[in-house]
Amino acid sequence: MASPARRAENQAGRLMTWRQGAVAATLTGSTLLGTLVACTPLPLADTQAPTSPYQQPAGAAQAAPRQAPAAVQACEAKLAAMGLNFRPVADRSEGEFCRVTGAVLLTDRPNQLDARLSPANPMMACLLAAEVATWRREDVEPAAREILGADVRQIDHLGVYACRNVNNQVDGRPSAHARAAAIDVAGFRLSDGRQITVAGDWHGDTPAARFLHQIRDQACSVFGTTLSPDYNAIHSDHLHLEAGLGRFCR
Numbered sequence: 434m435a436s437p438a439r440r441a442e443n444q445a446g447r448l449m450t451w452r453q454g455a456v457a458a459t460l461t462g463s464t465l466l467g468t469l470v471a472c473t474p475l476p477l478a479d480t481q482a483p484t485s486p487y488q489q490p491a492g493a494a495q496a497a498p499r500q501a502p503a504a505v506q507a508c509e510a511k512l513a514a515m516g517l518n519f520r521p522v523a524d525r526s527e528g529e530f531c532r533v534t535g536a537v538l539l540t541d542r543p544n545q546l547d548a549r550l551s552p553a554n555p556m557m558a559c560l561l562a563a564e565v566a567t568w569r570r571e572d573v574e575p576a577a578r579e580i581l582g583a584d585v586r587q588i589d590h591l592g593v594y595a596c597r598n599v600n601n602q603v604d605g606r607p608s609a610h611a612r613a614a615a616i617d618v619a620g621f622r623l624s625d626g627r628q629i630t631v632a633g634d635w636h637g638d639t640p641a642a643r644f645l646h647q648i649r650d651q652a653c654s655v656f657g658t659t660l661s662p663d664y665n666a667i668h669s670d671h672l673h674l675e676a677g678l679g680r681f682c683r
Contacts, residue, residue, distance in 0.1 A: 505535035508559035517566055518542045522556055531596035531611040535559050539566070548574060548585040548621070555593040558614040561676035564655050565616060568674070572651035577623065580644045587622040589630075591671055609658070615675040632670035635662045653682035 512519050519537040526532045538554045539562045548569055557565065569588065577585045594613040599605050609615035620630035634641035649672060652659045657677020662669045664683035 502535065505559055508535070508563055509537065511563050512537065512539075512559070512566065515563075515566055515570070517547075517562075518545075519562065527596045530607045533558065533594065533613045536613050537562050549587045551587050551589050552592075555590070555616070556613050557593050557616070558612055558676055561593070561614050561616060561674075564676050565674070568648075568652055568655045572655070573621070573648050576644055576647050576651070577621070580640050580647065581623060581627070581629070583623040583625045583627065585621050586624050588618060589620045589622065591617040591619050609675045609677075614677070615658075615673060617671040617673050619671045630670070631662065631672060635669075650682075653680065657681070659683070 509519070509521065518540045520540060522536050522538055524532075524534045524536075533556070535558065536556050537559050538556055539550065540554050541549045547566070550565075569585075573588070574585050577583060593610065593616045595608065595610040597608055597611060599608045619632070620628060622628050629641045629644065631645060635645055636642060649659060649661045649663075652672065652674055656674045657679045658673065658675035658681045660668045660673035660675075660681075660683055
């Protein structure tokens, strides 16, 4: 069995080729990708779980014609190559700083092998959707079979898009959730009926705890920012997974 370090090295290699393609496309003329791949400074913890985009007040967001710079096209090609169902959505802006460009709805299909997301069909920046799909397929599902002896049927999350600042403060920098560039994962439902939660299973030396720690460690080689209960009490009930090219892992 490969060591955690070797798994992380292999994971980084799997993602490097298409990441480089996306970045190269940006350097040749795309100016809109910044909202998708810009890596923010050291993150400040979010204090409140984001809401679903479908829970926003009616008319709160203004839709705009969808832009598709080359890097977004490359990202969507990656999703298609992975055999994923997705639908591009219109660019949107809301308030003073919330702007989502090049986003997709990552949708389920009947009898799919990949674990479903619940709530279903979240709006995500394309890079986040690609990273979630990679982590789900190449890390979460194999780890569940290896450690827990069951398949993952569903990944429970607390939301993706929410127009707010970090920590929900009046003053401060915008949260990655304001770009639909982060997802908060709360737990997993297995094929044998078990439910694994970050809130209830993170601590200790149980198989569930080992599973959660392993997929957190693996997430650190996939996402730009990965925050867990080891970061602070604010993240005691979820893994904050944020798209980006940097690496901040706690």
